[in-house]
Amino acid sequence: MAQEARDTDMPALPRLDGRRSSYRERVADALRAALTAGELRPGQVYSAPSLAARFGVSATPVREAMLDLAKEGLVDTVPNKGFRVTAVTDRQLDEYTHIRALVEVPTVVELARTADRVSLEALRPAAREIVTAAAAGDLVAYMEADTRFHLGLLALAGNAHLVEVVADLRKRSRLYGLTALVEAGRLLPSAQEHLDLLDALLARDEKAVHEIMTRHLGHVRGLWASTG
Structure with missing residues (x-):
């Protein structure tokens, strides 16, 4: 059974400074890159606050970015926990x-x-x-x-x-x-x-x-x- 990723399990994601486009867009791009590189692992559940801490932003743009990724089929929402990275067969x-x-x-x-x-x-x-x-x-x-x-x-x-x-x-x-x-x-x-x-x-x-x-x-x- 998939478990929620603890802070110690989190990849060292880049901090964002907002100089290009919106936080939401930049967070979404960074999350896609981390997913592609396998730094966010299939089956793991990640909370918006823990990801936000790594990016150095508030949880809101992270949550919005993860919803964008959910529309793309890259993650699934897990009520009251966060987002689970989907697997690819x-x-x-x-x-x-x-x-x-x-x-x-x-x-x-x-x-x-x-x-x-x-x-x-x-x-x-x-x-x-x-x-x-x-x-x-x-x-x-x-x-x-x-x-x-x-x-x-x-x-x-x-x-x-x-x-x-x-x-x-x-x-x-x-x-x-x-x-x-x-x-x-x-x-x-x-x-x-x-x-x-x-x-x-x-x-x-x-x-x-x-x-x-x-x-x-x-x-x-x-x-x-x-x-x-």
Whole structure:
């Protein structure tokens, strides 16, 4: 039976200063990153006050942000206790990965023909952040940079709905076991693929882009399977 997470079980979440957007939006983004990185664990119940203490804000924006995440299916409300992080099954992960491959691979291959060099190069800082975060074992920073890179890349196709669909799939298919991958030294090769992908796009090498994207998405599913 799931138990409520004690303060000592809580991850060291970043404190928020409110300089960008609202507390609610920033808390929601930080919570999604923590969920994706596995720092908020499936089955655990977290109270709004305990999360608020970690963020250095009041419980109200945290509670509102958690309600947003509940609408996305990432958490369930537990009356008088807080929010339970929902689990994702292997079948769901397979389905999400399959849809992503159907959508992302051909879209990114097309960008090898259509995306301008300036727009592609603008993504290099995010790709480097991914590598840096992987090397440092900073899972939240890794996932935040990874999201910016992939959604920024897809945005170059000019289809906002496609970006929205993939963003939703990424939220629902949170990566599990990233800590074990860091300890095994297997996260860095996956991170490096982002720079390899950019280089292939800039070289207009459609075959290489297809191979890297297919391998990258397959690698991600393999990470789920090997740590599940």
